[in-house]
Amino acid sequence: MPQGATATMSNVSLDRRAWNIRRKALLMGEVQGQGYIGQALGVADVLAVSYFHALNHRPGDPEWQGRDRFLLSIGHYAIALYAALMEAGILPEEELETYGMDDSRMPMSGMAAYTPGMEITGGSLGHGLGIGVGMALGLRQKGSDAFVYNLMSDGELGEGSTWEAAMSAAHHDLSNLICIVDFNDQQADGPSTKMLCSEPLDAKWEAFGWYVQRVDGNDIPALVAAFDRARTLSEKQPRVIICDTRMCKGVPFLEDREITHFVRVEPEEWAKALDVLEQGKPQ
Amino acid sequence: MTANSLARKYEARRVIPKDQRVATSAMIASLAAEGYDTVDAPFGHALVDLAKDRPEIVGLTADLSKYTDLHVFAKACPDRFFQMGMAEQVMLSAAAGLAREGFIPFATTYAVFASRRAYDFICMAIAEENLPVKIVCALPGLTTGYGPSHQAFEDLAIFRGLPNLTIIDPCDAVDIAQMVPAMADHPGPVYARLLRGKVPSVIDRYRPDYKFQIGKAALLRDGRDVLVVSTGLMTMRALDAAEKLAADGVDVAVLHCPTVKPLDREAILAEARKSGRLVVTAENHTVIGGLGEAVAGILMRERVHPDFRMIGLPDEFLEAGALPTLHEMYGISVDAVAAQIKGWL
DSSP: OOSSSSGGSOOOOOHHHHHHHHHHHHHHHHHHHHOHHHHHHHHHHHHHHIIIIOOOOOOOTTTTSSSSSEEOOOOGGHHHHHHHHHHHSSSSSSGGGTTTTTTSSSSSSOTTTTTTTSOOOSTTTHHHHHHHHHHHHHHHHOOOOOOOOEEGGGGGSHHHHHHHHHHHHTTTTTEEEEEEEOOOOBBBBBBBTSSSSSOOHHHHHHHHOHHHEEEEEEEOOHHHHHHHHHHHOOOOOOOEEEOOOOOOTHHHHHHSSOOOOOOOTTTTHHHHHHHHOOOOOOO | OOOHHHHHHHHHHOOGGGGGOGGGGGGGGOOOOOTOOEEEOHHHHHHHHHHHOOTTTTESSSTTTTTTTTTTHHHGGGEEEEESSSSSSHHHHHHHHHHHHEEEEEEEEEHHHHISHHHHIIIIIIIIOOOOEEEEESSBSOOOSSSSTOOOOOOHHHHTSSSOOOOOOOOOHHHHHHHHHHHOOOOOOEEEEEEEEEEOOOHHHHOTTHHHHHHOOOOEOSSSEEEEOOOOOHHHHHHHHHHHHTTTTOOOEEEEOOOSSSOOOHHHHHHSTTOOOOOEEEEESSSSHHHHHHHHHHHHHHOOOOOOEEEOOOOSOOOOSSSHHHHHTTTOHHHHHHHOOOOOH
């Protein structure tokens, strides 16, 4: 059990944490009338397991030196991470209504200088894993036990820099680096697997020297097991967890939309989405 | 493509008499003019000296430690040296990550690879975050005859538009030795153009009391007829050209601007306001978007209107060949600098 994660001590279930993250993301989407809701709903389980099971962090002290670093390569997923940071008590809930507004600490794309808990400025894809390599090297140099997590998307597998970083991490035996790939098979122009970097993804990472796990990213017990394995493995190699997730998970009428990369939600649909989510509320 | 145009395509670009052709080895010739002392790998040695008392100094390279003088550091501090392989994007991303963990990374490659290939990584991972990453790059401007793949004739133009980034173009071994600790003390990111290998010492001959300071220009030579505002190795060319011109009775002042961004506005304005002098900028870089246009911008904004000329590389992809030949051809040799100035008087 991580020492600093006070939230893990609570008896709130991970299912409920994920549900809370989804609800907050929808509320933020409603405030702004838009947002990367599909990704947020899809990755909520991964974030719940990250912040309420795996990560060693102190909500009141987001820059605590001993924390595990959680990098968001994918700046446009910021709405999802804001929801998780709020749920974790790192961002105050009152700020929810400022999402994407002037003077907000929560801009549409995630930036390190704006938001407590946002470790890097993502958004230009293919940056996170490389920065993670440097942070993992630096932590090892300092004798720190902290892990670096990088949450990236399947679309970033098309960026060559991702593979430079993957080679580098394995070459430097970075066992303190854990990459999480949100594999929802959607990018701006359509399914990721029809764009550039397709299967077999497990074999690709393995060939690059990584310890690979592939799980259903919306199955919380499977995620818990994968994160535990990634943290406790004794081999001197970096670890990747490929999470197959479903865009818009939890709101079936949105899940069924054909285009979910930037999902079009009509004004009256926000309430409907919240209602539908409410019906699946876990204990 | 017709047979004719194909034939033209592969013709020699210039015809130089056989006995005047310079060998390929001169493609990476020493930059020292005759009569100057040289220092071996001043950057590498300065970094080792600095690192002795500064455990946060680390070095990274993308397969070019021997060609950026970082091998000296790698040998002295092996536990603080990271070989990142031929992968400039991850090298600079990793440098950003190390900086986030409290280190001061010096990352080296060639100027073309940092500026062209890794720009987005320098912009977003380093400059936007204002992280103390020091990017030190060999082969700036026209310092190799390998052709456009290795000639960073436009790196200043690329980087000048990048907020937070300090840009240094040192003249010689004296500048390089002094800039290293100054870069480490500077809180933000720095891009430095590097002269490597046997680097001449020039500045101390003119100003034994010279002190490199980020953002400061230094008047290395005064003169009543011409003011040359120069940076990088063009300062040594300007100084030598000034000696030549003095023999013809032309008195040339040389204002050395080792920091291209931020430029020393006050020093440039003070010197340019002295009336009656031709003002010439000199840079080892295309005349588009480098020192010359930066100085012109300062002068125009302050309504200082001297007779103004620019010496620099032309707006074209440069040829491959022997370096001394190319410097002559593109107007940045000592003789060419002196001739251009004389022609403008």
